[in-house]
Amino acid sequence: MMSTAQERWRRVPPWAVDAGLVVLAALDAWINLYDEATPFMWACAALGCAGLLLRRRFPLTVFLSTLPMTLFMDVAVAPIAALYTLATRTRNRPLLAGCALLNAAASTLAWPLSDTFSGDTFPGERTWTLIQFVYTLATAFAPILFGQLVQARHDVARQLVEVEVAREHERALYAQTVLARERAQLAREMHDVVSHQVSLIAVQAGALQVAAKDPDARDAARTIRTLSVNTLDELRHMVTLLRASSGKETELTPQPTLADLQQLIANSGIETTLTGGLPPGISTTAQRTVYRTVQEALTNVRKHAPGARAEVRLWHDAQHFGVTVTNTAPTRPSVALPSARHGLIGLRERAELLGGALTAEPSPQGGYKIELRAPTRPA
Structure with a gap:
C-alpha cells in the first residue's frame, strides 16, 4: 500500500506541487494578515508566496524572500517549505542553522523593531518573547531535519545503486x-x-x-x-x-580468402575441378564464407565418399552469388567416423549472417550437393 502511494506521489508533476504550495502559502498569509495591512505588507506576502515557484532552483534566495512576510504575520507554510527545500539541496549545516535563527528572529520580533527593544516593554513580555523565540526556533529546525533526512535517504539509495553496479562488475569478473x-x-x-x-x-x-x-x-x-x-x-x-589472458589481445590466424581457394583444392587429396567465378568487390566476410563452405564440403567428401570426384562451381547473377559443391557417388566403402554435423550448422549460420541460405541434400546420381546462395547487396 505504501509503495503504491509513493508511486502515485512521484507521478505528480513538480510544477503542480509548487503551485499547490503557493496556494497554501497565500491562504495562510491571507488568514493571518491584519485588517490594517498596508500595500507594503501585501507586497511582502506576495513576494514570499510567489517565490515558492522557484524554490527548487534558488532555495536560499526563496527562503530570504519569505523573511519580510514573517515580520508582519504569523505564517508557517512559506518559510517551512523554503527551509525544507534548502535542507534538501545543501550540506552546509552552519548555513542551515543560521537560516533557522533568522526565521525564528523574524517570527518573534515585533514590527517595528523599536517596539521590541524599547524600555516600555514589560519583563514578562520579554520573557514571553524569549519563550516564543525558542519555540519558533525548534519549529524551524523540524523541516531542516526532515530535509536532511530526505537528502540522506537519497544518498543511501544512490550508494545502493553503486553497490549493485559493483556487484555486477564483480560477477562479470568472476565469470571471466x-x-x-x-x-x-x-x-x-x-x-x-x-x-x-x-x-x-x-x-x-x-x-x-x-x-x-x-x-x-x-x-x-x-x-x-x-x-x-x-x-x-x-x-x-x-x-x-x-x-591468452583476457587483458591482452592475440592475433588470429590470417583468415582465408578466395585467393586461397586453389591451394585448398590442391591439398584436399580429392580429384576436384574449379569453375566459374564470383562478382568483383564482394566483402572479405563473403569470401571467407565461400572458402569455409568449400572446405567443409571437401572434408565431408573425404570422410563419407572415398574415391568420389568433386566439382566446385562459383557463380553469380544480378541479385545473388554463391558456390555449389557436388560430388559423385563413393567408389570405396567409407569408414564410420564420429560426426555431430556441427560443420553444416556453422555454415548455415555463416550464410544467415550474409542474408542468404545454405542447402545440403543428396544428388540423384548418388552423390551429394551443397550450395551457398547469398544476395549481392545484403539488405
Whole structure:
C-alpha cells in the first residue's frame, strides 16, 4: 500500500506541487494578515508566496524572500517549505542553522523593531518573547531535519545503486575468471591429446610416404602428412588463443580468402575441378564464407565418399552469388567416423549472417550437393 502511494506521489508533476504550495502559502498569509495591512505588507506576502515557484532552483534566495512576510504575520507554510527545500539541496549545516535563527528572529520580533527593544516593554513580555523565540526556533529546525533526512535517504539509495553496479562488475569478473580457467583447461587437452595424436598421424604418414612403392599410396601418404601438418599449425594457433589472458589481445590466424581457394583444392587429396567465378568487390566476410563452405564440403567428401570426384562451381547473377559443391557417388566403402554435423550448422549460420541460405541434400546420381546462395547487396 505504501509503495503504491509513493508511486502515485512521484507521478505528480513538480510544477503542480509548487503551485499547490503557493496556494497554501497565500491562504495562510491571507488568514493571518491584519485588517490594517498596508500595500507594503501585501507586497511582502506576495513576494514570499510567489517565490515558492522557484524554490527548487534558488532555495536560499526563496527562503530570504519569505523573511519580510514573517515580520508582519504569523505564517508557517512559506518559510517551512523554503527551509525544507534548502535542507534538501545543501550540506552546509552552519548555513542551515543560521537560516533557522533568522526565521525564528523574524517570527518573534515585533514590527517595528523599536517596539521590541524599547524600555516600555514589560519583563514578562520579554520573557514571553524569549519563550516564543525558542519555540519558533525548534519549529524551524523540524523541516531542516526532515530535509536532511530526505537528502540522506537519497544518498543511501544512490550508494545502493553503486553497490549493485559493483556487484555486477564483480560477477562479470568472476565469470571471466571461470571462462579463462575453462579455456586454459581446454587448451591443455588440445595440446596434450589432440595435438599428440595428429603428430603421430603426420609421423606415420611420412614413414608410409618413404616406404610405399605404389605411387598412389605415396600420393595419399603425402596428402595425409600435409593435412596433418596444417592441422597441427591451426591447433597451435588455437591453443595460443585459448591461453591468452583476457587483458591482452592475440592475433588470429590470417583468415582465408578466395585467393586461397586453389591451394585448398590442391591439398584436399580429392580429384576436384574449379569453375566459374564470383562478382568483383564482394566483402572479405563473403569470401571467407565461400572458402569455409568449400572446405567443409571437401572434408565431408573425404570422410563419407572415398574415391568420389568433386566439382566446385562459383557463380553469380544480378541479385545473388554463391558456390555449389557436388560430388559423385563413393567408389570405396567409407569408414564410420564420429560426426555431430556441427560443420553444416556453422555454415548455415555463416550464410544467415550474409542474408542468404545454405542447402545440403543428396544428388540423384548418388552423390551429394551443397550450395551457398547469398544476395549481392545484403539488405
